[in-house]
Amino acid sequence: MTQAPAAVMNKSLSSLKFSRTRTTSKPIDKLFTHKTFQETRPNNNQQPTPKNPHPRTQQQNLISLIKSGTQNSLLQIHAHLIRTSLLQNPTFSLRFLSCLCFSPFRDLRYSRHFFSQIDKPSASHYSTLIRAYSSSDSPKDAFFLYKEMTQKGLKPDPVSSSFVLKSCMKFSSLFCGLQIHGRILGDGFQSDSLLLTTLMDFYSSFASRDEACKVFDEISKKDTVAWNVLISCYLRNGRTRDVLMLFDSMKNEGACKPDDVTCLLVVQACANLGALDFGEKVYGYIEECGYGVSLNLRNSLIAMYSRCGCLEKAYGVFKGMPEKNAISWSAMISGLAMNGYGRDAILAFEEMQRMGIAPDEQTFTGVLSACSHCGLVDEGMEFLHQMSKEFGIEPNIHHYGCIVDLLGRASLLDQAYQVIISMGLKPDATIWRTLLGACRIHGHVTLGERVIEHLIELKAQEAGDYVLLLNIYSSDGKWEKVTELRKFMKEKGIQTTPGCSTIELKGVVHNFIVDDISHPRKHEIYDKLDEINKQLKIAGYVAEITSELHDLGAEEKAHALSYHSEKLALAFGVLATPPGTTIRVTKNLRICVDCHNFAKFLSGVYNRKVIVRDRMRFHHFRDGGCSCNDYW
DNA sequence: ATAGGGTTAG
Structure with missing residues (x-):
């Protein structure tokens, strides 16, 4: 977005004169007769001007002007609409509003300002603004507008309802979304399958799998996207095994043919499960259907093979790709790292740069984890500095997690602790747990106890953490502490996960x-x-x-x-x-x-x-x- | 009179 018109609009709108525009001083009413009007045109004297344009033609011209509107011409048109009271004409105001909301230089504050000047905004006006807010950084406003319109007795169309649901996912309010679900039923949209699909996704993003399934059952014509949302719901909510079943039933029952997105989701499920055989089966299906050209899909195949420990096959997919993006490279780098080929991961990172692909946050997560898995302390610290200095990527908690792991494994426990304390981000449970793991490796009792304190402070202590502490005590021969801790765990009813x-x-x-x-x-x-x-x-x-x-x-x-x-x-x-x-x-x-x-x-x-x-x-x-x- | 909708990779 260039210059925000809102800045202009903050001054009194009525002070806006056409002469403010640098490029033209022609009266606006004349300009509207030119279909090809462009504010940057230095001189439009050569343009033939119809003498007395019919009012209807004039209005049509205005519409096409709005369509091709630029920032300055919109300001002029706005002023013109106010002067001629056309602003209260539903057609024009709607046209104008959607132009403001969806033009490349859109400005929501300006749109809102314009909206407030409309005496009786229709449902369409609301819908337009709602849609704009739902993809903005203040999605909550979409919900407020939705409420406002329903309170005024206006009926939202299914499309805006769907956008508002998306907004609720964005600002993660289950409560707001539930209200919308109620409205949807009241408005009689319960058979709009696209809207219901959004609703499923909404429930799925709040881990309400049962609700999502209920909505799925209510969809009378279930298409592939509806199935995909269902599968994505199972995947997100950890029911990975069921994803494989769903894939089979889609394929066998023939109700809905799995598409490339389905395959992508199932490949991810296989990656999570380490289900190599099933993954290969899906790969076969992908080839059979010709989905193999999809970049997304190939990237997820690299991850799947890597996470099944088949590095050669992961590399095979990677090598066979005519186009590789940062995600492909990152997947390959992480794959090498997690399979213990840290040096190769770093080589791949260098090769990626030679190919002119810019690394991103996740690339560095892969690179740093390569360093930590192979004990490359100096290299790891160097990459940490490089990423912000040379690539302008500020380290996030995952990056620091790798560094803590790296230092911890290398027995530099105090340094690792210092990194957590001074990284400038709020430490999460995972990073403390990483340090706890390092304390376990090196039998560091005092630091281990301190880390547990931090975890308790975060109310994030898990059974596994206490087991690590047990490990630390026992490797140091502190058997009385072991007994004490076991007793404590028993009293608190802390259940340890059995190894399987x-x-x-x-x-x-x-x-x-x-x-x-x-x-x-x-x-x-x-x-x-x-x-x-x-x-x-x-x-x-x-x-x-x-x-x-x-x-x-x-x-x-x-x-x-x-x-x-x-x-x-x-x-x-x-x-x-x-x-x-x-x-x-x-x-x-x-x-x-x-x-x-x-x-x-x-x-x-x-x-x-x-x-x-x-x-x-x-x-x-x-x-x-x-x-x-x-x-x- | 009019824009517009759902799933997806490291």
């Missing part, structure tokens, strides 16, 4: 918890695990007993560790898959050091690629080694 490992075989997901005896092949699995343990010990594996949180003797500790869910899943993998195939295990929490070592030895002794995806990232094991700096 899953392995997917032929599309079936097998779950394991510690000491699990629920699997139908439990005997074979335990036998196999004992055999593996023997073999690994020969190769030099020693149980890392600091991973055990109970005050036990060394031998008992080793025993307590030996049936962790990861190990059961790995043993089942060795048992149930042909030699040489890759074993993929997903763990809901962080893998412990001992299981990490176990997987590493297993990859060498049994000649298997092992990929463990835990809450933090991927651990790739191969030939008795790990692609990343070992545990961290």
Whole structure:
């Protein structure tokens, strides 16, 4: 937007003279007869002027003038409308209003000012202004206008209702949206499928999945977009598995053919689940339908493969793209980072710059996480400075989170604490938790306790945080503290999440918890695990007993560790898959050091690629080694 | 007399 007309309008409107316009001094009434009028025309004497334009022609000319209106000519027209009382003509005022609201130089304050001069604004006037406000930075005003018009007894059209709903999502007021839902029913729009689709999206953005589903059921003609909104609702609200089911039912029941957006959502669901097989199936469908040209879709495929630990395939998609944007590069960089290829991630970042693609916030999140996963402290700090100095991107909480992780892993705990204190942003629970994780790694009791205090202050302490503190105490041998904390947790009823490992075989997901005896092949699995343990010990594996949180003797500790869910899943993998195939295990929490070592030895002794995806990232094991700096 | 609507990537 250039010069805001509002600035002009703040002066008394009546003081506005046509002569204010620099470029023309012709009387406005004459100018209106020129269809091709442009205020910048230096001299329009050559233009033939009709002698006595018919009033009707004059009005038509005025309309086309408004249509092609520029900032200055609109000011003139406004003054003209006031003088001739045309402003109270519903047609003209509406034309003029929508021109003010949607022209490239729109100014909402000016529009509002103009609106206030209309004696009896119609529903259309309101709709126009509502629409303008809904995409502005004061969406709340859209809602107020909506209320105002309904109070005046004007009936909003379905389109404005839909815009107001969007506004409510913007300023996140469930309450306001509910009122609109009521109005929609009262206005008899309950069968407008586009409006209902917006309503679904509204409920979905407030995590009201049930309500969204109810609205979906009420849509008589459900088209693909309605399905997509439903799927996006399930995805947003964490019902990821159901997304896959919905995709299948769309495809099989044939009611609605999944389009590129559907595929995009489902690919994201697969990425969240780590459901590689399903993801590949969707990829096949994408190719079959020719959606593969979509940039969005390919970008999400890169992320999906990365998050399933298939870096080669992620790279394959990336390489095959004729056009790559910042998102493609960021996805690839993050993919490399989360799979332990930090150096390559940085190389990719450099290559991206050579290609002239400007990095953005999320690119730097990927780059910094690459540094933290590979322990590149100096590089990471350098990138942090570079991003604001050279790229003008101010670090956000995620960037600082990576830095805290980076310093914390490198045992620079006090420095990490200082970063949080002095970063100039309000620390969130996640960043404290990151530091707590670092305290756990380095057994830093006093700082760990301080961090818990911060979390409690934020009222954000979770069971996992206390478990980390338990870890910190036990690794330091502070058993009386461990007992005390356990008692405290019991009193407060703090439930810890049980560790769970899953392995997917032929599309079936097998779950394991510690000491699990629920699997139908439990005997074979335990036998196999004992055999593996023997073999690994020969190769030099020693149980890392600091991973055990109970005050036990060394031998008992080793025993307590030996049936962790990861190990059961790995043993089942060795048992149930042909030699040489890759074993993929997903763990809901962080893998412990001992299981990490176990997987590493297993990859060498049994000649298997092992990929463990835990809450933090991927651990790739191969030939008795790990692609990343070992545990961290 | 008249503009105008819903889903989507790192």
